Amino acid sequence: MTATLTARWVVLDIEGTLTATSYVHVTLYDYARPRLGPWIDDHPDDPEVARALAEIKELGGLPADASTVDVVRVLHGWMDADQKIAPLKTLQGLIWQRGYAEGDLTTEFFGDVAPALRSWHESGLRLAVFSSGSVAGQIASFSRTTDGDVTGLFERHFDTVNAGPKREAPSYRAIASALDVEPGDIVFFSDVPAELDGAAADGWQTVGLARQGEPFGDADFGTHRTIRTFDEVKVVPR
């Protein structure tokens, strides 16, 4: 049976919700991996890169004068363990931004995603993203998809830098406040039950994506409403 929810904003996770986990972990990570070192060496005067480098060295227990090779070893270790650490996501986002601009990358959404996004947008619902992927990476990844450029559908982008960790209620409070609505006016879609717990703790409506073949496809979503595809839910503007 199709569930009907009323809301003002729809906030969406990316990996496992809009795209297959393998698109991020294989296609995007494999694209970033060999480019991290050259990106660091080619951007010595970029303050964003310098800030990320300083954070990586601190978090990775490296000395301030550590070589790019040492830094890249730390970054590859984080990627292998899928640790979504903010300065790594910053560098990946910059690399992906160029990859999309140059036509090397095209985001592959699940088949039900683009029709749902377009119909929500047309109905007057407002769309935002909350992902561990950096805001720059999010926007780039929406600019070139198998369903065209969908950047215009999204009004706001949140990541772990401008909102906070995805499993913590205060991050959701910060987003609700930035959107200037009551938490109950927002519905959050994610494949990770712990993220839905964080959102629900702040009073958001939550929907779990238990997509077949995905890492959380058979997960226990507890009391969260759970769907297999967006075809199983109707969201109408309040």
Ligand SMILES: CSCCC(=O)C(=O)COP(=O)(O)O
């Ligand atoms: C181009 S954004 C790539 C998404 C990404 O890097 C990522 O880590 C996805 O994490 P999410 O929080 O969306 O599951």
Ligand SMILES: [Mg+2]
């Ligand atoms: Mg996810």
